[in-house]
Amino acid sequence: MNRMRHDGPLIVGAGLAGLSTALEAARAGAQVLVVTPEPLLNACSSAWAQGGMAAALTAVDSAELHARDTEAAGAGLVQPDVARTLTGVGRQTVEWLAALGAPFDRDADGGFVVSLEAAHSTPRVARVGGDGAGRAILSAVVAAVRAEKRIQVWDDARLKALAQDADGRVVGAVIARGPHAKRIEIAATAVVLATGGAGGLFAATTTPSALKGEGIALAALAGADLLDPEFVQFHPTAIDVGLDPAPLATEALRGEGARLVDGQGRFLLGAEDDADLKPRDVVARAVHAARMGGRGAYLDARAAIGDEFPHAFPAVFAACMRAGLDPRQSPIPVMAACHYYMGGIAADADGRTSVPGLYAVGECAATGVHGANRLASNSLLEACAFGRRAGQAAAGEIGGGRSLPAQVAPDLPEPATAELRAAMTARAGVVRTAEGLAALIALIDRLQAEYGPAAPLLAARLIAQAALDRRESRGGHYRADYPQTAARAEHTRVRLARPAAMEAAE
Numbered sequence: 001m002n003r004m005r006h007d008g009p010l011i012v013g014a015g016l017a018g019l020s021t022a023l024e025a026a027r028a029g030a031q032v033l034v035v036t037p038e039p040l041l042n043a044c045s046s047a048w049a050q051g052g053m054a055a056a057l058t059a060v061d062s063a064e065l066h067a068r069d070t071e072a073a074g075a076g077l078v079q080p081d082v083a084r085t086l087t088g089v090g091r092q093t094v095e096w097l098a099a100l101g102a103p104f105d106r107d108a109d110g111g112f113v114v115s116l117e118a119a120h121s122t123p124r125v126a127r128v129g130g131d132g133a134g135r136a137i138l139s140a141v142v143a144a145v146r147a148e149k150r151i152q153v154w155d156d157a158r159l160k161a162l163a164q165d166a167d168g169r170v171v172g173a174v175i176a177r178g179p180h181a182k183r184i185e186i187a188a189t190a191v192v193l194a195t196g197g198a199g200g201l202f203a204a205t206t207t208p209s210a211l212k213g214e215g216i217a218l219a220a221l222a223g224a225d226l227l228d229p230e231f232v233q234f235h236p237t238a239i240d241v242g243l244d245p246a247p248l249a250t251e252a253l254r255g256e257g258a259r260l261v262d263g264q265g266r267f268l269l270g271a272e273d274d275a276d277l278k279p280r281d282v283v284a285r286a287v288h289a290a291r292m293g294g295r296g297a298y299l300d301a302r303a304a305i306g307d308e309f310p311h312a313f314p315a316v317f318a319a320c321m322r323a324g325l326d327p328r329q330s331p332i333p334v335m336a337a338c339h340y341y342m343g344g345i346a347a348d349a350d351g352r353t354s355v356p357g358l359y360a361v362g363e364c365a366a367t368g369v370h371g372a373n374r375l376a377s378n379s380l381l382e383a384c385a386f387g388r389r390a391g392q393a394a395a396g397e398i399g400g401g402r403s404l405p406a407q408v409a410p411d412l413p414e415p416a417t418a419e420l421r422a423a424m425t426a427r428a429g430v431v432r433t434a435e436g437l438a439a440l441i442a443l444i445d446r447l448q449a450e451y452g453p454a455a456p457l458l459a460a461r462l463i464a465q466a467a468l469d470r471r472e473s474r475g476g477h478y479r480a481d482y483p484q485t486a487a488r489a490e491h492t493r494v495r496l497a498r499p500a501a502m503e504a505a506e
Contacts, residue, residue: 001185002182002183002185006186006188008395009021009190009391009395010173010188010191011032011033011035011192012035012036012159012173012191012193012194013044013196013215014034014194015045015047015194015362015383016044016046016137016138016380016384016387017046017363017382017386018034018036018194018361018362019034019141021391022034022148022151023145023151023391024392024395025395026148026151028391028396029395030395031150032151033151033152033154034145034154035154035157038210040145043208043210043211045197045199045340046380048206048208049137050134050252051117051127052127053094053097053125053384054066054090054117054120055090055091055094056087056091056124057090057111057124058111058114058123061122063084063087063088063090067084070375071083072119073279073374073475074369074374074375075485076372077474077475077491078368078369079368079369082349082369085349086369086386089385093381094112097140100140100144102141103136105126113127114127117252117277117376118276118279118280118376119277119375120376130311130312131250131312131315134380159215160174160175161173161408161409163187163403164355164404164406165404166404167400168223168355169356169401170191170356170400171188171357171401172191173186174406189357189397190357190358191357191358192391193215193359193361194215194361196215197341198232199339199340200213200421201213202232202337202421202429203244203425204336204338204429205338206238209244213341213456214456214459216345216364216459217409217455217459218455219345219358220345220458220494221407221458222358223355223495224345224346224354224360226346227343227345227366227491227493228342228344228372229463229492229494230343230463230466231475232340232342232343233281234280234338234339236284237249237299238337239323239332240334241323241333243323246337247319247320248339252313253301253305253313254276254299256301257303258299258301258305260283260297260298261298262295262296263295263296264295265300266295268297269282269283280376281373281476284430284476288430288431296333297335300331300332302329309327309328336430338425340370341363342366342370342371342372343463344363344365344366347360347367348367349367350389350390351386352393354495359390361387363383365386367386372474372475373476409458410452410453412451412455413451416451423439423443427464428463428464433481434468437464440460441461444461444464470492
């Protein structure tokens with residue numbers, strides 16, 4: 001294995017969180033190396049985000065109101081101080097991105113155009129071109145990264161392991177680079193994980209299927225604390241046209257009046273104007289129940305959007321038309337699909353984890369701001385705002401000692417991955433039971449016995465075990481055998497046993 005030293009932070013992942021971290025670290029004077037498996041703008045959820053960025057941007061809104069909505073959606077597990085830290089920099093974050101060139105929609109007076117999404121008490125989601133926010137925002141950040149001389153990007157490199165010294169500090173990472181996956185151990189002053197979520201562990205997902213929670217698993221193997229790994233958000237309006245991943249029909253469609261109906265045209269959640277704007281877990285279960293009951297589930301935007309569809313929501317319109325469906329003429333078939341991972345590596349608002357030298361930002365991090373159910377469009381805000389803070393903090397790291405030999409986990413073959421994904425959607429999806437989760441864990445045991453301790457298997461096990469242990473329903477976690485919500489909200493905290501290599505070094 002080749003070795004190299006990088007005198008600065010190593011950032012793994014190039015979505016909005018990773019690149020925001022890189023920019024701030026570089027502007028603080030650090031030399032930054034970003035590694036990512038795909039070219040910039042590819043295979044990251046940030047570029048796929050449709051709705052936009054939530055922030056208090058109007059005279060009728062406030063950071064305090066935004067924080068209260070965030071807490072309410074999070075079903076008792078949002079940490080109020082972290083939520084206020086996030087919402088307090090909402091406008092500043094949007095303006096920072098706008099200054100980089102993010103083309104947010106503006107009104108005639110130059111103010112930000114905002115839309116209403118589920119569980120927000122007022123319109124506050126800044127949009128780009130109706131439903132193109134993620135790619136447009138990330139494109140502006142990518143341009144800034146490419147122009148920054150202190151940032152180097154490897155766009156053909158995949159994380160294989162974290163390197164630690166005898167004290168347990170993370171001092172670098174093992175990266176597989178290039179078409180032949182040549183391994184390189186990179187020593188760095190700090191490692192920032194921005195590896196995304198775990199949607200690729202599920203057969204039904206709206207996220208890039210390459211995101212299988214591997215960064216979360218490798219952090220756990222390094223001894224990092226995990227927070228609430230059972231909490232997965234399922235989006236209720238993934239377009240059900242047989243694609244993997246499933247195209248997304250943004251929640252903003254329902255904000256504009258589109259309605260969820262069954263195959264007979266009956267409302268799924270009631271006739272009230274705001275019935276379809278309940279929190280995502282509630283809407284997802286209604287969609288799931290309609291499909292499981294044979295009634296079908298559809299998003300009917302014909303009256304609310306109609307002929308404006310190509311201009312108002314071009315990304316959704318294009319996805320429908322590619323599938324041979326004209327949403328101006330027909331309701332859109334939808335299903336609930338894995339969309340966002342609320343759990344992950346326990347981290348503070350500066351990205352610091354429980355392991356010195358290791359940071360986590362974006363969807364792989366669990367900062368406590370999303371709780372049991374993320375408020376719509378808070379994800380891009382958190383990725384950028386907390387990514388910037390992590391960049392400033394990581395820039396000040398000076399590194400640790402000599403690394404111990406790193407343990408590299410095996411890859412999981414594609415047939416086994418497909419089997420795992422199908423089982424995760426069936427057993428750890430929108431509705432869960434003890435019987436289903438136990439069967440899922442047994443499957444993971446079998447796959448591990450056959451193929452070894454692959455990182456996706458550990459990530460899946462963490463989700464399944466925590467879901468089995470949480471004997472209540474809360475937010476995105478719904479147990480059919482424990483449908484009630486406990487009177488007291490408690491977090492799940494997980495720490496794996498100390499790695500054997502470190503025990504030997506003591």
